[in-house]
Amino acid sequence: DTEVTQTPKHLVMGMTNKKSLKCEQHMGHRAMYWYKQKAKKPPELMFVYSYEKLSINESVPSRFSPECPNSSLLNLHLHALQPEDSALYLCASSQKGWEGRESSYNEQFFGPGTRLTVL
């Protein structure tokens, strides 16, 4: 299995809802990432998990809550979102975990994304 899967493909939610995005990989990768991509813009890094621990948080609002239950699964819990949070949410994984220093290249594999609409 050489792919990253994301569910759901599309999600529509109200500002008072609680929902979750799911990302899964079975490549034995030890780092997993969440990106947010607005229309016609590049992806912006949100979180990086390495060895199931949060390694990078790019000052993301607390209404986004990541979780890494095991090395294959990454969730993004959503609560009290705003309409401006509507975007494509991309998950990625890479083979090596972050060891706190520059390392040799670590290719990221991206999932197809979840298209989120907040009403």
Add this chain to the structure above:
Amino acid sequence: AQSVTQLGSHVSVSEGALVLLRCNYSSSVPPYLFWYVQYPNQGLQLLLKYTTGATLVKGINGFEAEFKKSETSFHLTKPSAHMSDAAEYFCAVSLTGGFKTIFGAGTRLFVKA
């Protein structure tokens, strides 16, 4: 701080013509450089990467890029465009082996029949 600038938000070429997408980077140390492609409503796919070694890098789908340190450039080329090449292309840079990747604004490639 590292950054990436892609020249031209839109590029239009005829089928069979040369594709040239421009990318310049800013980095105080030698970076890792990448080109990704994104088709509508899909995730990103890595086209090619420069890490160390040979400065001319060959990727998938007939694309290649040349790392020019003196010009701080990493332009993407393909000798002959195909209709299936129409997509969004992102140049990206990383100093941390790919953990923290900064993307350029993207260039939309249109291919005319």
